Amino acid sequence: MFDYLVVGAGFAGSVLAERLATQADKKILVVDRRNHIGGNAYDCYDESGVLIHKYGPHIFHTNSAEVIDYLSRFTQWRPYQHRVLAGVHGRLGPLPLNLGTINTLYGTSYTSFELEQFFASVAETRDEIRTSEDVVVSKVGRELYEKFFRNYTRKQWGVDPSELDASVTARVPTRTSRDDRYFTDRFQQMPLHGFTRMFERMLDHRNIKVLLNCDWREIRHLIPYGEVIYTGPVDEYFDCRFGKLPYRSLEFAFETLPTRFHQAVAVVNYPNDYAYTRVTEFKHLTGQEHAKTTLVYEYPRAEGDPYYPVPRPENAALYGRYKALAVATPGVQFVGRLATYKYYNMDQVVAQSLATFERIMGRRRHNVALPVEVSATPVHRNGLHGEHAARTPQLDSR
Ligand SMILES: Cc1cc2nc3c(=O)[nH]c(=O)nc-3n(C[C@H](O)[C@H](O)[C@H](O)COP(=O)(O)OP(=O)(O)OC[C@H]3O[C@@H](n4cnc5c(N)ncnc54)[C@H](O)[C@@H]3O)c2cc1C
Secondary structure, eight states: OOEEEEESSSSHHHHHHHHHHHOOOOOOOOOOOOSSSGGGOOEEEETSSOOOEESSOOEEEOOOOOHHHHHHHOOEEEEOOOOOEETTTTEEEEESBHHHHHHHHHHOOOOHHHHHHHHHHHHOSSSSOBBBHHHHHHHHHHHIIIIIIIIHHHHHHHOOOOGGGGGGSOOBOSSSSSSOOOOSEEEEEEEEEEEHHHHHHHOTTTEEEEESSSOOOTTTTTEEEEEEEOOHHHHTTTTTOOOOOOOEEEEEEEEEESSSSSSSSSSESSSOOOOOOOOEEEEHHHHHOOOHHHHHHEEEEESSSSSEOOOOOHHHHHHHHHHHHTTOOEEEEOOSSTTTOOOOOHHHHHHHHHHHHHTTTTOOOOTOOOOOOOSSHIIIIIIIOOOOOOOOOOOOEE
């Protein structure tokens, strides 16, 4: 008999399995319907031997020392500062918009002070900030909005920013300095031997059994267990009885080239050209030495694996109905991004899972602060990239 059935071997499931097994001596069965552990953070070697992230680039960054301390039990790290360029009119400029971007694009030689004045002169006045378009044009004006934000957002979300909630680009990350780091978090580092190796270490315990290629619905009535940690889609748990929660998806196209490096930085965004949004070269992230290099092109899709919850009021209301059911379901903890219909970064899921463990143990922590970035978050997630968490100052209070 297992004490816990953990559905999903991503960050949420793996952290809770590890904590419950090692700290509470519980017997755990972890089930995942994919053929690997690690969830969306899974990495592996492709046919050429290049380490790739199967579900798109995952860059680890956090302001939480607690999260770093916890994960450091399972991995060493390599320092990595993420840098992104945007291709606009055949030129590459740094993102977030900074002094270098504007001077490159316009052939100017502004100082920081002059750039501040420039932004102020082009910003449009808005009485009310309602949409994502309002957020951006009220900060950097229409021209930069059109060049860098509008089309990227349309590709990423399939709708115009004027139809997207303001929360999507809640804060426009512009800098008047030359700082071209994508994030400004205190800790910016990648697992030295990759994410999958880290997950293997987390799950390597005599109390933990892992069953892959198995949907939990296939075994839920066959295997005896006590409680459930559920990290799959919350609507699916309840057979989508109120309808499906909408997600935006991605298709990934990988390409290996017979050259050491293809682009100057890990990620190049293409706001206006091509059907893909961005191109990632993994070796910048992983630090791997290899004669070849592998890139991934991201094509946003309406259908496919659930990646980004679509931030619209009607979807929040629909999630609210599922959440009410989840709260009223005894013996099941709903944890992680799919089970709480929130775009969380990896560090936020780790923090949420550690807090859930404390709650299960009766050491309840109310309003535990999730790691909050002080960096380029919202445009990354919504206007430009789409892989970033909305600012969520506190844990879901369930
Ligand atoms: C394209 C992309 C880029 C990202 N980039 C970053 C980044 O740069 N930095 C960052 O911090 N975060 C990033 N993230 C977010 C990161 O992926 C998540 O925070 C993290 O993976 C969430 O972990 P999780 O355990 O909640 O969910 P998941 O990793 O999705 O794991 C859930 C697991 O549950 C399994 N499952 C679901 N239903 C069932 C079922 N019925 N039976 C069995 N198994 C089931 C799934 O197969 C999956 O493996 C990115 C996400 C995406 C999509």
